[in-house]
Amino acid sequence: MWKGRFAKDTSSLVQEFGESISYDWRLYPHDIAGSIAHARAQKTAGLLTPEEFSQIEAGLLAIRDDIEAGKFEFKASLEDIHMNVESELTKRIGAAGAKLHTARSRNDQVATDTRLYTRTEIELLLEALSGLQDALLDRAEKYAGTVIPGYTHLQRGQPVTVGHHLLAYVEMLERDKGRLSDARKRLNISPLGSGALAGSTINLDRRAIAAELGFDGVTTNSMDAIADRDYIAETLFAIGLCGVHLSRLSEDLILWCTAEFGFVVFSDAHTTGSSLMPQKKNPDVCELTRGKSGRLVGNLMNILVAVKGLPLTYNRDLQEDKPPLFDSIDTLKLILAVNTEMIAAMEIREQRCLAAASDPMLLATDLADWLVKQGVPFRHAHELVGKAVAESVQSGVPLDQLDLTKIDPVYTEDAKSVFDLQRALAARTNPGAPSVENVKSEVARWKAKA
Numbered sequence: 001m002w003k004g005r006f007a008k009d010t011s012s013l014v015q016e017f018g019e020s021i022s023y024d025w026r027l028y029p030h031d032i033a034g035s036i037a038h039a040r041a042q043k044t045a046g047l048l049t050p051e052e053f054s055q056i057e058a059g060l061l062a063i064r065d066d067i068e069a070g071k072f073e074f075k076a077s078l079e080d081i082h083m084n085v086e087s088e089l090t091k092r093i094g095a096a097g098a099k100l101h102t103a104r105s106r107n108d109q110v111a112t113d114t115r116l117y118t119r120t121e122i123e124l125l126l127e128a129l130s131g132l133q134d135a136l137l138d139r140a141e142k143y144a145g146t147v148i149p150g151y152t153h154l155q156r157g158q159p160v161t162v163g164h165h166l167l168a169y170v171e172m173l174e175r176d177k178g179r180l181s182d183a184r185k186r187l188n189i190s191p192l193g194s195g196a197l198a199g200s201t202i203n204l205d206r207r208a209i210a211a212e213l214g215f216d217g218v219t220t221n222s223m224d225a226i227a228d229r230d231y232i233a234e235t236l237f238a239i240g241l242c243g244v245h246l247s248r249l250s251e252d253l254i255l256w257c258t259a260e261f262g263f264v265v266f267s268d269a270h271t272t273g274s275s276l277m278p279q280k281k282n283p284d285v286c287e288l289t290r291g292k293s294g295r296l297v298g299n300l301m302n303i304l305v306a307v308k309g310l311p312l313t314y315n316r317d318l319q320e321d322k323p324p325l326f327d328s329i330d331t332l333k334l335i336l337a338v339n340t341e342m343i344a345a346m347e348i349r350e351q352r353c354l355a356a357a358s359d360p361m362l363l364a365t366d367l368a369d370w371l372v373k374q375g376v377p378f379r380h381a382h383e384l385v386g387k388a389v390a391e392s393v394q395s396g397v398p399l400d401q402l403d404l405t406k407i408d409p410v411y412t413e414d415a416k417s418v419f420d421l422q423r424a425l426a427a428r429t430n431p432g433a434p435s436v437e438n439v440k441s442e443v444a445r446w447k448a449k450a
């Protein structure tokens with residue numbers, strides 16, 4: 001738009017190649033807020049008259065309204081949101097508009113806009129994460145006493161409850177929230193005033209601008225402020241890891257809804273059928289969550305690799321920061337919304353859970369613990385119980401029905417008392433263990449926190 005040293009127009013191919021307006025248009029509320037704060041500081045510095053400032057402010061707000069109403073025509077020839085807004089402003093208000101870019105560059109502008117955007121979106125993600133935690137808590141409370149096998153290596157290990165299993169994800173999501181909040185804290189400083197890379201000879205009140213935009217302070221090195229994208233990488237890491245957590249939850253639920261496990265039933269509203277096999281009821285939400293989490297991890301790699309080889313300061317490569325940022329945020333929002341709805345409505349098949357949890361092998365470790373309580377060293381106890389397990393496997397007699405006294409004299413009749421599932425669970429009372437009492441008080445603790 002401003003020709004200056006160029007005698008020729010930009011090739012249309014280069015325009016097409018270089019535009020970012022097709023995706024960065026969505027930064028408009030932040031771009032406009034940043035421009036208003038910048039203009040106010042220009043007025044304070046005596047660079048704009050109060051009338052000029054009012055014209056700029058009203059012009060920018062009118063542009064914002066037009067964008068919101070879908071009445072604004074974005075032009076790829078103007079490359080990005082910053083130039084689209086500024087050029088339209090100048091077209092609408094004339095001379096005052098042409099003063100707006102004093103002591104500012106698109107480099108500090110874009111860093112400001114993406115920080116503001118990321119801050120806003122992190123707040124929405126935190127709320128959505130709490131919503132999913134609430135849905136998990138609700139199910140955990142309902143099924144606090146529903147025993148299932150806990151697995152290692154996807155082999156039955158020891159008894160836990162559905163409540164305990166679901167609360168594990170509440171914990172993970174809480175740490176995801178912590179990571180996002182940390183990222184928000186670090187990113188919430190204002191780069192405006194860093195200019196293209198070396199500040200400006202015209203000193204505006206950076207702190208006043210920062211305060212108006214809700215930043216906690218100002219960046220302290222102009223080169224760092226416009227060159228780094230660590231705040232995007234951090235956010236994408238927090239989102240990627242959250243995606244990994246939700247992918248694992250999806251995988252658990254996919255297993256749980258098979259005929260083989262049969263622990264969970266999803267509402268018809270959250271499953272799909274097969275175009276060929278009439279009996280099918282597929283857990284597509286879980287599968288897509290697992291699949292989309294791959295994109296979230298990919299987006300993190302995308303930003304890291306894009307920034308890796310760049311000399312200071314701004315390089316046009318950095319324009320590529322936004323597609324992965326937007327995609328990860330949009331994707332996680334959708335994942336959270338749909339999973340919250342699905343989990344709130346899912347039902348656990350308690351009889352199937354109980355049947356699976358009634359496998360006496362789940363209490364083999366408890367039997368070893370019983371031997372330890374009789375004074376047998378644990379390694380020896382492990383071996384003794386191993387022998388009983390082998391005997392059970394060979395003979396087909398369930399572990400809890402073997403005559404243990406025949407295996408070793410250290411066993412007494414009382415040994416069999418370990419095969420009481422409810423008792424076994426009730427004994428697991430240490431902090432973090434899955435007794436029903438513990439699970440209930442954990443649910444209460446989480447609910448009180450919210």
Ligand code: ARG
Nearest residue numbers: 020080106107110314318319
């Ligand atoms: N569209 C650019 C981006 O997203 C804005 C900054 C352009 N700066 C520049 N010196 N060309 O990064």
